[in-house]
Structures are given as structure tokens and as C-alpha cells.
Amino acid sequence: MSATAIRRSTLPGFGLTMGLTLTWLSVIVLIPLAGLFIRSFELSPEQFWGILTSRRTLNALRVSFGLAFAAACVNLVMGTVIVWALVRYRFPGRRLFDAIVDIPFALPTAVAGIALSALFAEKGFLGAPLAALGVKVAFTPIGIFIAMIFIGLPFVVRTVQPVLIDLDPEIEEAAVSLGASRWHIVSRVILPSLTPALLTGLALAFARAVGEYGSVVFIAGNLPNVSEIAPLLIVIRLSEFRYADATAIAVVMLIAAFLVIFAVNRLQRWAQTRVPTL
Amino acid sequence: MTMELPDSLSLTPSRDDVRASAVRGDPRTEPKAIRIAIIATAVTFLSVFIMLPLVVVFAQAFSRGIGAYVAALSNPEALAAIRLTLMIAAISVTLNLVFGLVAAWAIAKFEFRGKTFLVSLVDLPFSVSPVISGLVFVLLFGAQGFFGPWLASHNIRLLFAVPGMTLATLFVTFPFVVRALIPLMQEQGTQEEEAAISLGASGLQTFFRVTLPNIKWGVLYGVLLCNARAMGEFGAVSVVSGHIRGETNTMPLLVEILYNEYQFVASFAIASLLAMLALITLVAKTVLERHLDEGKTSHDH
Amino acid sequence: MTIEVRNLVKRFGVFAALDGVNLRVADGELLALLGPSGSGKTTLLRIIAGLDWPDSGEVFFDGEDALLRGAGERHVGFVFQHYALFRHMTVFENVAFGLRVQPRAIRKSETAIRARVKELLDLVQLDWLAGRYPSQLSGGQRQRIALARALAIEPRILLLDEPFGALDAKVRKELRHWLRSLHREINVTSIFVTHDQEEALEVANRVVVMDKGRIEQVGTPTEVYDSPASAFVHGFIGESIELPVQVTDGSVELDGNKLALSAEGVSPGASRLFVRRHDMQIGPADAGALRGEIMQVRSFGPVQRAEVVLSQGKTVIEIDAPRDRDLRAGEIVGLNPRRYRIFGA
Numbered sequence: 039m040s041a042t043a044i045r046r047s048t049l050p051g052f053g054l055t056m057g058l059t060l061t062w063l064s065v066i067v068l069i070p071l072a073g074l075f076i077r078s079f080e081l082s083p084e085q086f087w088g089i090l091t092s093r094r095t096l097n098a099l100r101v102s103f104g105l106a107f108a109a110a111c112v113n114l115v116m117g118t119v120i121v122w123a124l125v126r127y128r129f130p131g132r133r134l135f136d137a138i139v140d141i142p143f144a145l146p147t148a149v150a151g152i153a154l155s156a157l158f159a160e161k162g163f164l165g166a167p168l169a170a171l172g173v174k175v176a177f178t179p180i181g182i183f184i185a186m187i188f189i190g191l192p193f194v195v196r197t198v199q200p201v202l203i204d205l206d207p208e209i210e211e212a213a214v215s216l217g218a219s220r221w222h223i224v225s226r227v228i229l230p231s232l233t234p235a236l237l238t239g240l241a242l243a244f245a246r247a248v249g250e251y252g253s254v255v256f257i258a259g260n261l262p263n264v265s266e267i268a269p270l271l272i273v274i275r276l277s278e279f280r281y282a283d284a285t286a287i288a289v290v291m292l293i294a295a296f297l298v299i300f301a302v303n304r305l306q307r308w309a310q311t312r313v314p315t316l
Numbered sequence: 317m318t319m320e321l322p323d324s325l326s327l328t329p330s331r332d333d334v335r336a337s338a339v340r341g342d343p344r345t346e347p348k349a350i351r352i353a354i355i356a357t358a359v360t361f362l363s364v365f366i367m368l369p370l371v372v373v374f375a376q377a378f379s380r381g382i383g384a385y386v387a388a389l390s391n392p393e394a395l396a397a398i399r400l401t402l403m404i405a406a407i408s409v410t411l412n413l414v415f416g417l418v419a420a421w422a423i424a425k426f427e428f429r430g431k432t433f434l435v436s437l438v439d440l441p442f443s444v445s446p447v448i449s450g451l452v453f454v455l456l457f458g459a460q461g462f463f464g465p466w467l468a469s470h471n472i473r474l475l476f477a478v479p480g481m482t483l484a485t486l487f488v489t490f491p492f493v494v495r496a497l498i499p500l501m502q503e504q505g506t507q508e509e510e511a512a513i514s515l516g517a518s519g520l521q522t523f524f525r526v527t528l529p530n531i532k533w534g535v536l537y538g539v540l541l542c543n544a545r546a547m548g549e550f551g552a553v554s555v556v557s558g559h560i561r562g563e564t565n566t567m568p569l570l571v572e573i574l575y576n577e578y579q580f581v582a583s584f585a586i587a588s589l590l591a592m593l594a595l596i597t598l599v600a601k602t603v604l605e606r607h608l609d610e611g612k613t614s615h616d617h
Numbered sequence: 618m619t620i621e622v623r624n625l626v627k628r629f630g631v632f633a634a635l636d637g638v639n640l641r642v643a644d645g646e647l648l649a650l651l652g653p654s655g656s657g658k659t660t661l662l663r664i665i666a667g668l669d670w671p672d673s674g675e676v677f678f679d680g681e682d683a684l685l686r687g688a689g690e691r692h693v694g695f696v697f698q699h700y701a702l703f704r705h706m707t708v709f710e711n712v713a714f715g716l717r718v719q720p721r722a723i724r725k726s727e728t729a730i731r732a733r734v735k736e737l738l739d740l741v742q743l744d745w746l747a748g749r750y751p752s753q754l755s756g757g758q759r760q761r762i763a764l765a766r767a768l769a770i771e772p773r774i775l776l777l778d779e780p781f782g783a784l785d786a787k788v789r790k791e792l793r794h795w796l797r798s799l800h801r802e803i804n805v806t807s808i809f810v811t812h813d814q815e816e817a818l819e820v821a822n823r824v825v826v827m828d829k830g831r832i833e834q835v836g837t838p839t840e841v842y843d844s845p846a847s848a849f850v851h852g853f854i855g856e857s858i859e860l861p862v863q864v865t866d867g868s869v870e871l872d873g874n875k876l877a878l879s880a881e882g883v884s885p886g887a888s889r890l891f892v893r894r895h896d897m898q899i900g901p902a903d904a905g906a907l908r909g910e911i912m913q914v915r916s917f918g919p920v921q922r923a924e925v926v927l928s929q930g931k932t933v934i935e936i937d938a939p940r941d942r943d944l945r946a947g948e949i950v951g952l953n954p955r956r957y958r959i960f961g962a
Contacts, residue, residue, distance in 0.1 A: 047426055048668045048688060049509050050519035055422035059434075062415040066486050067440055070452035073462055077455050116361050123358035127351060135359060137598060138366050144594040144601075145370070146548025147446070148568040149587040152575045153369035156376055156584075163372065164364070188365055220346055249445025251551035252568070256575065269447040273555060276451065281460055288448045295443045299436075507701035510668055514688045514695040515715035515770055525718070529705040 071292075078289045081282055089286040094262050095271065099290065102268040105179060106247035109186030110194075113243045114236060116187075117194025124195070125202045143192045147252025154185050155256040177259035182267060185254045190243030197239035201232055201309075234309030238302050245298040249291060373591045376584035388585035396563075397570040397586065404478065404553075404566060405546040408485045412542055413535070416493025420531075421523065423494070424501035425509065435498070441490045446551025449487050453480055453556050476558030481566070484552040489542045496538030500531055500608065533607040540604065544597040548590055618679055618773035618806045619644050620665065625674035627660055627830075634660040635671065636830035642808065647800045649821035650810045653853070656827040658810045659778055665808065666695045666776050678773065694767030694805075696777040700759045702751040708762050709747040712737055715770035737765040740799070757788040761795075768803070777809035781816065789813075793820050814854050818842060826850050848960035851891040858897060858934045860890040864959065872930035877906040883959045892954040895920065895937040899944065905951020909934075914944045925950070 078086070089095060123129070124136050142150065158165040158175040168175055175181050205228065213223045229236075251269040259265035268287055275284040345351070378385055388394060419438065423431060441449065455461050457474040467474060474480040508530070512522040528535075550568040557564040565573065567586050574583035620642040627635040635657045642648055650658035663669040665676060667688030676683040683691055702711050716730045725733070738744035741761040751759055760780060767775060780796070781789040797820050800807055811817050817824045818838040826833045826841060826849070834846040845851035852859060863870040864880045869890070878890070902908060909925040912933070916922075920937040923944055927934065936952070938944060 048513060049425050049506060049522070050513070050687075051523075052422060052426050052428075055418045056426075056428075058415065059419040059422050062419070063437060063490075066483070066490055067437070070456055070487065071440065071444075073456045074448070074452045116357075119354055120358040120362065123355045126345075127355055129355050129359075131359075135362050137602065138362050140598055140601075141366050141370060141594070144544060144598050146550060146568050146590045146594065148550040148571045149373060149548070149590045149594070150369060151550075152571060152583060152587060153372045155575075156580070157369055157372045163368065184365075188369065191366065224346075245443060249448070251445065251447045251554075256572075269445055269551065272447050272451060276454055276555060279460065281455065281458070284451060285455065288445075288451050291445055292448060295445070299439075299443050507697055507699065508703055510688070511695070511697060511701040511703070511766075512714065512718070514666060514668065514693060515718065515766065516689045516692075517714070517718040518689070521718045525714070526703055 074285060074288060074292070077281070077285045081286060085282065086286050089283050090290060094266070095268075095283070095287060097263040098266050098268040098271040098287070101179065101182065101264075101266060102248050102291075103294070105182050106186055106190075106244050106250075109183055109247050110190055110240050110244040112187050113190040113194045114240045117191055117198065117239060117243075118232075118236065120191075121195045121198045121202055125199060139192050139195045141192075142189045142253075147189075147250070148256075150188060150253040151185070151256035154188060154253065155181075158184060158257060176257055177261075177265065179258075179265050181257035181259070182254050182265060185257050186247035186250065189250055189253050190247050193242040193246060194236070194239035197242060198232055198235045201235040205231065234305050238305045238309070241298050241302050241305065245295055248294065370591060373584055373587050376580055377588040379584075380581050384581050385585050385588075388582035389589070391582065393565070393570065394582070394586055397565045397567045398589070400478070400564070401547050401566040401568075404482050404485050405543055407482050408489050408546040409539055409543050411486060412489055413493050413539055416497060416538060416542075417535070419494045420497035420501055421527070424498050425506055438491050438494050441488050446488060446549065447555055449552035450484050450555025453484050453487070475556050476564060478564065480556040481553050481564065484556045485546050485549055488549055488552050489546045492542035492545065493535070493538035496541065497531055497534045500534040501527070504530055533604055537601070537604045537608065540597055540600055544593065547593060620774065620806065620808075621675075621677040621680075622661070622665070623675045623677075625661065625664060625671045625676070627657075627664065627669070627671045633830045635664075635674075638674070638827075638830070638832055640825060640832065640835065642806060645804045645806055647797070647820065647822045648806075648808045649817035649824045650808060650827060651812070651814055651817040651824050651853075652827035653812060655829070657830040658812075658825075658827050661827075662776050662778055662808060662810050665774070666693050667691045668695070692770065692773050694770060694772030694775045696760070696763045696767050696775070696780055698779040698782055700751070700763040702759055702763060702766070704751055706750075707747065708738070708743070708749050708751070708754070709734055711751070711762060712766045712769050714766065719770075733769060737769055740768070740802075741765045756784045757792060760784065760792065764799075768805075772805065775805045775807040777807070779810050779812070781813075782811070789816070796820060818854070826853065828853070843956075845891075845958065848889050848891065851958055851960070856894045856935075856937070858892045858894060858936070860892075860930075860932065860934070862888050862890045862959065864888045864961075869959065871907070871927075874929040876929070878954070878957065878959075880959050884961055886961060888959050888961050890957060890959050892957045894922075894935060896955045896957070897934075897936045898953045898955055899923070899936065899938055899942065899950045900953060902949045902951050905953050907952040909950060909952060911944055911946050911948045911950060913946055916940070925952070 081089075090099075120139065124132060124139075155176060156162055158168070158181060160166065160169045160174070160176065162176070165175055173180070175184060209227060209231075210223055213227050218226070249269060251267070251273075254267055255270055258267060258270070260267075260270055262271075268291060272284045272287050275281075275287070346354070377388075423435065454475060457463050457467060457480060459468070474483070508526050509522050512526045517525065547566075548568060549566075550572070553566055554569055554572070557566070557569055567590055571583050571587045571590070574580075574586070620640070622638055622640040625635045625638040626633070634655075638657070638661060640661075650661060652658045660669060664671050665683070667683070667686065667690075670684070678691070688695075703714065706714070712734045713730055716725060716733060719725075734747075735744060738747055741764060743758060743761055743765070746754060746758060746762070751762070754762065764777075764780075777796075781792050784792065793816055796809075809820070818841070821838065823835060823837055824841045825835045828849050834841055834850045836844070836846075841850065842854055845854065851857055860871060862876070864883050864885050864887075866885060867880055869876045869878045869880045869888075871890075880888070907927055907929060909927040912924040912926055914921055914923045917937070919940065921940055921942070921944065923936045923938060925934055925936055926932070944950075
């Protein structure tokens with residue numbers, strides 16, 4: 039009896055490892071997430087809408103999404119400047135500054151949170167001079183904004199960096215030979231080829247900032263409707279045992295996060311069509 | 317004199333180049349003034365926004381001298397938090413390492429439909445806010461959760477206790493090892509494993525003798541990042557912990573509590589430990605990345 | 618160890634890599650699987666090895682169903698095109714690998730393993746490299762170590778996938794001779810895959826010519842060269858002149874001109890005439906089955922190559938003639954094929 043009917047692969051263990059993988063994935067990730075969505079389905083659409091459109095929720099979402107977007111935009115600009123300097127120029131300490139970019143990635147969020155809070159508090163090292171100028175940072179939305187800039191920066195820099203490094207110098211030389219000015223070369227040749235990476239970095243920084251908790255919650259004032267971020271509102275609702283409210287807000291944030299991932303995947307596919315792969 | 321087109325990643329330009337740029341506004345790179353402005357902006361931004369917070373941690377921690385620093389760290393609460401953090405990290409890293417190896421084997425060494433979908437599922441925890449990562453476990457195991465009543469009736473405490481915190485940590489650190497290994501293993505291909513099989517090795521023998529040595533840097537890298545995240549996780553663990561002093565506080569949670577009580581030196585002292593961990597992680601990461609890059613370029617056929 | 622393959626079919630999507638392949642390999646034979654890329658030769662080899670599985674069909678080793686076992690259990694030595702040496706192990710450890718992973722029950726002692734590895738390294742004349750790592754070896758050396766590694770487990774069959782494909786021409790030639798003498802010494806049934814016909818003809822006892830998942834011909838190198846069974850084989854092996862002709866009721870026509878050639882056994886219709894370049898004799902203008910004018914003559918190693926425009930049809934063909942013939946451009950000559958084949962199109 040020949041075994042040709044059985045489809046086998048050369049390397050053993052597929053069945054076992056796939057089974058274990060799916061089990062572990064389900065137990066740790068999928069079932070918990072499913073629980074969230076099932077819980078949200080227990081709410082009727084009116085209840086869901088009611089929770090979302092309550093004043094406090096709306097403001098929390100506004101604060102989180104609005105400031106995250108603003109911070110991501112700042113990161114886009116500053117990130118581009120930084121990555122340009124790191125990749126294209128040589129200056130003393132360049133390697134050190136390149137490594138510094140990763141600090142917001144590596145630093146635990148609570149540590150970043152209290153550090154930023156102490157730094158920008160009214161008596162803080164940066165907070166004091168700013169207060170003298172009449173700008174209050176800590177415990178205001180500006181504080182949230184600053185914290186979101188802090189954590190989002192590496193996303194833009196590290197996403198754009200490899201693309202900028204791999205940029206073919208011959209393309210620029212061709213533009214030079216055709217008589218383009220430096221500004222033209224940068225604005226019409228280089229930056230456009232970076233666009234997919236820039237947008238990806240923007241999206242990633244945005245997504246991270248929207249859901250960020252630890253880094254933000256110390257420097258934010260956490261005043262409802264003013265400087266309260268959505269994740270904090272979820273925590274508060276949980277402590278009040280208002281699970282339904284917490285669930286609704288969480289679902290909205292999750293959907294937004296998935297939309298961002300989807301957009302990022304699209305952007306990356308777009309990026310691949312523009313850059314010829316060797 | 318030979319005319320050489322300097323590439324735009326030019327190092328300190330030659331004297332001729334500088335003269336040329338100054339005179340003709342060389343389009344091969346930006347004018348010097350702009351270069352300086354860009355570098356200055358970048359350096360200032362990084363120093364102010366990124367470096368300063370790190371400096372503040374240590375400045376505050378030592379603001380009352382070394383004595384106060386050491387006292388803060390040898391406080392029983394602090395020691396308990398350190399122990400708890402290490403324990404949760406050890407469990408999370410170990411489990412996610414084992415299952416990460418298993419998952420990377422299944423995904424990287426075989427072809428099957430739905431692979432992209434599976435990989436994006438693995439990436440899910442990355443895109444979920446830490447608070448939501450904790451919330452989902454509260455919804456499962458909390459008093460009003462799915463399994464809440466069942467757990468209560470069996471007198472099992474998952475939430476507001478170490479098991480729940482470990483679960484939340486497992487969730488957020490899930491993808492690290494797998495993601496580090498998949499591209500590495502895919503790039504290495506299956507030829508060596510096939511050779512081992514054809515020589516009579518069993519699956520396990522092949523894995524331990526052939527695959528594992530080839531991916532060791534990737535494993536270290538994944539474990540390093542997984543550990544850093546496990547020890548530093550705040551939002552998710554905060555939600556499921558209940559903040560019971562001395563019992564369910566990890567280092568990040570203790571940092572929060574102390575800060576809110578205005579015990580700044582103590583708070584920053586513990587934070588400084590975490591900051592040091594972050595710096596060590598960064599250094600080790602850079603070293604490992606170099607090893608991984610070497611592995612990619614030296615191809616042995 | 619004899620191998621029999623029956624009706625093997627393997628599809629990748631709609632592409633048929635193997636389309637009903639039947640083959641018998643005799644004990645101790647050195648067989649070449651020859652064909653262009655996509656012909657299925659590597660797929661066939663991998664199925665015999667157990668590294669791939671057919672959609673249908675059977676494989677027998679000495680009459681036993683081989684498909685019941687996986688690659689590890691078939692006791693087959695496989696040499697990969699890119700060697701697949703274990704990059705983190707020394708040469709010695711690479712060769713010893715197959716012996717070290719054997720189940721405790723049959724595993725040899727460490728001393729015996731060391732002796733065997735030394736024996737094999739001596740066989741491939743590379744014992745002085747035992748402590749090196751694969752990255753420190755040249756391509757030819759790596760290939761020989763890969764072979765030693767495969768031989769360590771005393772395989773009943775040796776399979777080689779384009780073993781010399783990644784090496785440069787001189788090393789390739791040397792290794793060809795070396796493989797042939799090695800085979801004479803160890804006398805294991807061996808099959809190797811190649812797309813290089815010179816290699817197949819020079820090294821193998823028998824050649825299997827494959828195209829598009831099917832076997833076109835199986836025979837000794839002489840048979841395959843002198844008596845090609847199909848147009849593909851004739852065209853693939855050796856340098857041939859190919860001309861489109863019309864066959865009608867026993868006569869052959871090229872572009873309307875009747876040729877003094879026999880078309881016995883070929884059904885009427887559009888057909889192809891094959892003549893080897895060196896089988897086309899050049900003679901007086903009026904005494905040939907074909908006529909043409911010499912355009913150019915080039916010396917080409919041991920022969921001279923003449924470009925000739927045929928008067929029948931204006932096609933340009935290349936003919937190889939011995940160096941001592943006196944050929945000049947502009948000469949009108951008659952051409953007679955010493956040997957030729959006509960295949961239905």
C-alpha cells in the first residue's frame with residue numbers, strides 16, 4: 039500500500055508546532071480579545087452610541103486622537119530633520135545621537151512619565167523657564183502633547199532611516215546633471231520617494247500615541263473633559279465597575295488601531311511598487 | 317586633477333569641494349548654513365526631548381545623596397517589587413521563548429495558506445493599547461467577567477494577584493521572540509534542515525543541532541526585547557493588579573504609587589533601575605544587531 | 618540497490634512537474650537525469666530522496682515500496698546543489714553528523730565514528746581540512762565534503778542535485794572525472810541531475826533525457842547521441858542543424874525543392890530534418906542533396922566552422938568540417954548528410 043495519497047512535507051513537526059502555536063495564540067491573545075468584542079455585542083447599538091457620545095467620553099476621545107495626531111505631525115517634521123542629519127551628515131557624536139533615538143522605545147512608560155512630569159512641572163528644569171514665559175505645560179493638554187511627541191519620535195525616524203540610507207545616489211547625480219537646484223532635488227526627487235515611509239512613520243507614531251498610558255498619565259492633568267485621555271477613562275470606568283462603558287471605549291480604540299494597521303500595510307505595499315527591488 | 321563626484325553622504329568635504337560649494341551653490345548637498353541649521357535643530361531636539369528626561373531620572377534619584385538612594389532601594393516594598401518584577405519577567409520570557417521557537421518553526425520552515433494572516437495575528441498585541449491589554453483580562457476573569465463567578469466559586473484569584481499580572485505580561489510580550497526569529501529563519505532557508513533529515517536525523521535532533529545554533533543571535537535578540545518589555549510594562553499590569561502594596565506591585569507600579577505620594581527620591585530611585593535596564597538593553601541590542609547583520613551577509617552555500 | 622519508478626505525477630498548481638514518469642535504475646549504475654530547467658529532473662530526484670512527495674505513482678527500492686518512509690529512513694545520500702553544509706560545524710563534524718544522530722541502538726562508538734570520518738575524508742582527499750569551517754573552503758572542496766557527508770551513512774543510493782552547477786568550468790571538469798572514478802570505487806547506485814549534456818554524456822552509464830515532465834529517451838551516452846528518439850533529444854544533445862521540411866509520400870522537400878533524402882517511416886506533413894553539424898559532408902557543387910554558398914569560415918578549435926547559405930530556401934546553417942579541408946568564402950558546395958533523422962513536427 040503506497041502512501042502517495044498522503045501529502046507530507048520534508049521537515050517534520052508541522053502538525054505539532056502549528057497546533058501548539060495556535061493553542062498558545064488563542065489562549066493568550068485571541069480569546070481575551072474575543073472576550074472584549076463579545077462583551078461589546080452585549081450592548082445594544084443605542085447603549086453603545088450613548089456611551090460613546092456622552093460628553094466625557096467624547097472629550098476623552100477628542101483629547102487622545104486629536105493630540106496624538108498633532109504630536110505625530112510634529113514627529114513627522116522633526117523626525118525628518120533628525121533622520122536627515124543622522125543619515126546624510128557627519129558630526130561629532132552622531133553615533134550617540136543615533137542611539138538616543140531609541141530611548142523612548144526602550145524606556146519603560148512609567149519611568150518616561152514621571153521624568154517628563156518632573157521635567158516640565160512648574161519648578162522643573164524646563165517647566166520653570168516656560169512658566170516664566172507664561173506657558174504652563176504640566177497638567178495641561180500641552181503636557182500630553184509633549185509626552186506623545188516623546189514616545190512617537192522613534193517610529194518616524196526608524197521607519198524612514200533605512201529608506202533614506204538605501205536611496206540610490208545615482209538618482210540624485212542624475213538630477214544634478216540635469217541642472218536641478220538643491221532645493222528641487224530635495225523636494226522633487228528625494229522627499230517624494232520617502233513619502234510612503236514618512237506616512238508609515240506618521241501612522242505608527244499616531245497609533246502608539248493614541249493608546250499610550252504610562253508616559254502620558256503623569257504629566258496630564260487628568261481633568262475630565264479637559265486633559266483626560268481615553269485610556270485613563272477606561273481605567274476609571276473599570277474601577278467604577280462600569281465594564282460596559284470601558285468596553286465600548288476600548289472597542290472604538292481597537293477599531294481605530296486596526297484601521298491604522300490596515301493603512302500601514304497598504305502604505306508598505308505602495309512603497310514596494312515605487313522602489314524597485316533588486 | 318581628477319574630477320570625482322563625491323557622493324551625497326560626503327564626509328568632511330575636501331578643500332576644493334568646500335570652495336566649489338561656496339562659490340557655485342553645489343546642488344550635490346545642502347549649503348553649509350542649512351546643514352548646520354539642520355544638525356543644530358536635530359541635536360537640540362534630541363537633547364531636550366529625549367536626553368533630558370533620562371537625565372532627570374538620575375538627577376532626581378540622587379538629589380538627596382547616595383544614602384537616600386540606597387535606602388529607597390533597600391526598602392522592603394521596593395525589594396518586594398523588584399522580586400515580583402523579576403519573577404513575572406522570568407516566567408513571561410521563558411514561556412514566550414519556548415512558544416516563540418515553536419511558532420517560528422511552524423511559520424518560517426513551511427509553506428501554507430494563511431501564513432500572512434497568522435503573522436498579523438501574532439503582531440496583534442503590538443497594536444493594542446496597554447490599558448486594553450489589561451482590560452481584556454478583567455473582562456475575562458473579573459468579578460463580572462466571563463469566568464469570574466467560576467473562579468470565585470473555586471476560590472481562585474487570578475486578577476489582583478500575580479497570575480493575572482503574568483497573563484497580562486504574556487499578552488504584551490507575546491510577539492517579540494517570534495518576530496525576531498521569523499525573518500532570520502526564512503532567510504536561512506530549509507536546505508540545512510533537509511540535509512540533516514536526509515542524513516537520518518529526527519525532527520528534534522535537526523532542530524537542536526542544526527537550526528538552533530544558526531538562530532542563536534536572533535533568539536538572544538528576541539529574549540532581550542521581550543525581557544525589557546516584560547519588566548517595564550505598566551498600563552496592562554496596572555489594570556489587573558489592584559495595586560496591593562507589597563503584594564502586587566511591580567517596579568513600574570511602585571514607581572507610580574511613590575510618585576503620587578510625593579516620595580520623589582524613592583520613586584525615581586526605582587525608576588533609575590528601570591532606566592539602567594533600558595540602557596543596557598539598548599547597548600546589547602546594538603551589539604546583537606551587528607551580529608545579526610553579519611550573519612546575513614556572510615552566506616555559506 | 619535497484620530503483621523503479623512507476624507513473625509518477627507531480628503538479629505545482631497547474632504546472633505538471635512530472636507527467637507520468639517511468640524509470641528503472643539498475644544496481645550500481647551511474648545514471649544522469651538530463652534536461653532543461655523545468656523538465657522535472659530535480660523534482661524526480663527529490664521524490665526518490667523523500668524530500669518531496671508525488672501526487673500519484675509509485676517508487677520501489679529493491680522491490681519495496683519506498684514511499685512508506687520519509688527521507689531519513691530511506692538510507693539515501695543526498696548532495697545538494699548548494700552543498701547545504703552546516704555552517705556552524707567544522708568539516709569533521711559535518712561529515713560525522715549522520716553517524717552521530719543515529720539511534721543509540723545502532724550508533725557506532727565515538728572511536729569508530731572518528732575512524733569512519735577519517736576514512737571518508739581520505740577518500741575525497743581532504744583530510745587536511747577536517748578542522749576548518751565551510752566558509753573557509755572553496756566551492757570544489759565544499760562539494761567534496763558534501764559528498765563525503767552523504768557517504769558517511771553508507772547509503773544504498775546516492776543522489777546528486779546539479780553537483781557541479783555552482784563551480785567554474787575547470788573545477789567542474791576535474792570533479793567530473795573524480796566522480797566517475799569514485800563511483801567505480803564505491804559502486805553505489807547513483808543518480809545525478811544536470812542540465813549540462815557534456816557532463817551527462819561524459820560521466821554516466823546511462824542518460825535519461827527529460828523535457829516538460831516526461832522522459833524523452835533513456836539510453837547509453839552513445840545511444841542517446843547517435844540514435845536520438847525524438848526531435849527534442851536530437852536538438853538538445855550535440856550541435857544540430859535543424860531544417861523545416863515537407864514530407865510527401867516518401868519524398869522530402871525543402872522550400873519546394875525536392876531533396877535526395879529518404880523519409881521512410883515518417884508520416885506525411887510538416888516535419889523537421891536534423892543533421893549533426895559534423896555529419897554534413899561538403900563536396901562538389903553538383904553532387905549534394907543540398908546546395909549552398911559558403912559565406913564565412915572560422916577556425917574553431919579542432920574544427921573549422923562554415924556558415925553556408927542554402928540555395929534551397931536561403932536558410933543559413935553552420936557546418937563543422939575538419940581543419941585540413943580547403944574551404945573558401947564564396948565557394949558553391951554540395952552538402953550530403955552522412956547521418957540524418959526526420960521527425961514529424
